Amino acid sequence: xxYSEKLLEHFKHPKNVGTLDKSKKTxxxxxxxAPECGDVMRLQIxxxxxxxxxxxxxxxxxxxxxxxxxxSLATEWLKGKTIDDALKIDNMAIVEELALPPxxxxxxxxxxxxxKGAIKDYKEKNA
Amino acid sequence: xxxxxxxxxxxxxTPCDPRVVEAMxxxxxxxxxxxxxxxxxFGWAAEEAVDYSRDQIAKLLDVDAKEIIFTSGATESDxxxxxxxxxxxxxxxxxxxxxxxxxxxxxxxxxxxxKMGGEVTYLPVQRNGIVDLAALEAAITDKTILISIMWxxxxxxxxxxxxxxxxxxxxxxxxxxxxxxxxxxxxPTHPKEVGVHxxxxxxxxxxxxxxVGALFVNxxxxxxxxxxxxxxxxxxxxxxxxxxxxPGIVGIGAAAEIGRLExxxxxxxxxxxxxxxxxxxxxxxxxxxxxxxxxxxxxxVTNISFKHVxxxxxxxxxxxxxxxxxxxxxxxxxxxxxxxxxxLGLGDDLAHSSxxxxxxxxxxxxxxxxxIDAIAKGVQHMRDLSPIWxxxxxxVDLDAVEWAAH
Numbered sequence: 282x283x284y285s286e287k288l289l290e291h292f293k294h295p296k297n298v299g300t301l302d303k304s305k306k307t308x309x310x311x312x313x314x315a316p317e318c319g320d321v322m323r324l325q326i327x328x329x330x331x332x333x334x335x336x337x338x339x340x341x342x343x344x345x346x347x348x349x350x351x352x353s354l355a356t357e358w359l360k361g362k363t364i365d366d367a368l369k370i371d372n373m374a375i376v377e378e379l380a381l382p383p384x385x386x387x388x389x390x391x392x393x394x395x396x397k398g399a400i401k402d403y404k405e406k407n408a
Numbered sequence: 409x410x411x412x413x414x415x416x417x418x419x420x421x422t423p424c425d426p427r428v429v430e431a432m433x434x435x436x437x438x439x440x441x442x443x444x445x446x447x448x449x450f451g452w453a454a455e456e457a458v459d460y461s462r463d464q465i466a467k468l469l470d471v472d473a474k475e476i477i478f479t480s481g482a483t484e485s486d487x488x489x490x491x492x493x494x495x496x497x498x499x500x501x502x503x504x505x506x507x508x509x510x511x512x513x514x515x516x517x518x519x520x521x522x523k524m525g526g527e528v529t530y531l532p533v534q535r536n537g538i539v540d541l542a543a544l545e546a547a548i549t550d551k552t553i554l555i556s557i558m559w560x561x562x563x564x565x566x567x568x569x570x571x572x573x574x575x576x577x578x579x580x581x582x583x584x585x586x587x588x589x590x591x592x593x594x595x596p597t598h599p600k601e602v603g604v605h606x607x608x609x610x611x612x613x614x615x616x617x618x619x620v621g622a623l624f625v626n627x628x629x630x631x632x633x634x635x636x637x638x639x640x641x642x643x644x645x646x647x648x649x650x651x652x653x654x655p656g657i658v659g660i661g662a663a664a665e666i667g668r669l670e671x672x673x674x675x676x677x678x679x680x681x682x683x684x685x686x687x688x689x690x691x692x693x694x695x696x697x698x699x700x701x702x703x704x705x706x707x708x709v710t711n712i713s714f715k716h717v718x719x720x721x722x723x724x725x726x727x728x729x730x731x732x733x734x735x736x737x738x739x740x741x742x743x744x745x746x747x748x749x750x751x752l753g754l755g756d757d758l759a760h761s762s763x764x765x766x767x768x769x770x771x772x773x774x775x776x777x778x779x780i781d782a783i784a785k786g787v788q789h790m791r792d793l794s795p796i797w798x799x800x801x802x803x804v805d806l807d808a809v810e811w812a813a814h
Contacts, residue, residue, distance in 0.1 A: 293725075300798065314811065315812065316806065317760075319720075319745065342793055343716060
């Protein structure tokens with residue numbers, strides 16, 4: 282199976298790898314997947330309280346190349362978006378951007394779930 | 409160092425030895441006969457070549473040449489042995505015993521046999537991948553006609569106690585069949601010495617061509633027969649119809665002869681390189697687990713799990729240069745990790761984290777040095793990215809985490 286250039290670039294040089302302080306009120310964390318499924322994605326956002334803008338995003342992913350690339354791409358897209366706009370990110374947009382093959386679509390779903398999970402966590406902290 | 413295209417997936421298939429290719433070439437054009445043409449020199453020449461190959465294989469296995477049935481490969485040989493015995497011995501019983509870690513060619517043949525009214529026991533293996541002999545003996549009933557246990561496992565390289573299994577079969581009057589695909593030509597595989605009555609193998613795992621294999625069928629004490637699974641001209645003593653693949657048969661014969669003459673030295677060289685590869689990785693990386701018995705193992709294989717790293721992603725870090733395979737099945741639609749590793753009692757997570765490294769005749773020490781470095785770097789890269797590696801390092805009990813399984 283040949284992967285797209287964009288996917289390989291995100292896999293070899295992933296963007297925004299790291300960890301944000303999850304105890305901070307401004308940080309939301311989404312942890313999705315399970316080790317026994319071969320995929321665990323952790324995506325974190327840091328939100329500017331005044332503007333509701335995502336000012337930082339980090340990820341770590343245990344999984345195949347497509348899962349890693351999907352989460353790397355998601356963090357890039359999240360930065361600079363408001364949380365409302367971030368909620369509109371659709372997994373199919375990730376599929377298209379990285380040209381994911383059909384067997385890898387679940388990786389993009391996982392990334393969408395991780396985004397939603399991070400935002401949900403942030404909202405719950407600030408409810 | 410610029411090493412390109414390192415092939416460490418010899419359990420998937422081996423490159424054809426150039427000496428084998430050379431032996432085969434005349435049989436495509438210059439000697440074009442059908443081995444079944446009995447009335448002209450073209451046919452005689454082809455038949456002579458087939459007989460010569462049969463002798464080469466018989467010598468490797470220490471059996472009579474008449475006991476070799478040529479097929480299209482190990483899958484066909486497995487099908488023929490299992491279904492052929494099931495049909496031929498239907499009056500004696502309908503029960504077959506095999507292992508959970510067998511190749512799909514055996515397991516799926518057994519599934520088909522169950523649909524045909526047979527009963528099959530799929531025995532679990534021990535943590536080291538080896539059959540529990542007491543459990544095997546206990547599984548035998550008065551309906552048992554056949555025990556099918558592979559000589560060496562394709563994923564782990566684990567070698568089963570063939571002699572002991574053979575003794576159990578002998579004691580209970582049960583036929584013993586073995587899928588020896590991964591073992592023939594690489595370690596001594598003498599069926600008569602260990603009490604194997606049927607043995608399947610193929611050319612392309614022993615530096616011969618693809619598309620040709622064989623089944624050893626014991627002719628005396630006991631005289632074993634299998635019902636043919638293809639109807640036609642009654643070739644191969646009526647057990648396998650179909651025009652013989654003469655170039656392929658010449659190839660597997662040549663491969664068998666090279667294997668017989670060079671196996672001892674090659675096994676020594678490869679186990680040295682394999683040990684170097686395994687030790688190199690284990691010394692550079694924490695949390696590596698060797699899967700399956702190291703003591704009873706093929707000389708050229710190691711199967712290692714790198715904790716908290718997903719195997720397919722790991723392969724992507726170096727698959728431009730190095731070909732290996734993984735027990736993680738993220739590519740298949742099922743997403744199920746290797747059933748062989750699961751049968752060894754590995755958790756899903758360790759099964760997803762495994763690589764199978766299988767060396768071969770053409771593997772060099774330089775390639776092994778390069779592979780140690782590249783694989784270790786890949787594991788580091790993946791661990792730097794892995795949230796569960798981070799959690800593990802922080803002392804989080806991963807079993808206590810409530811995962812959002814998908």
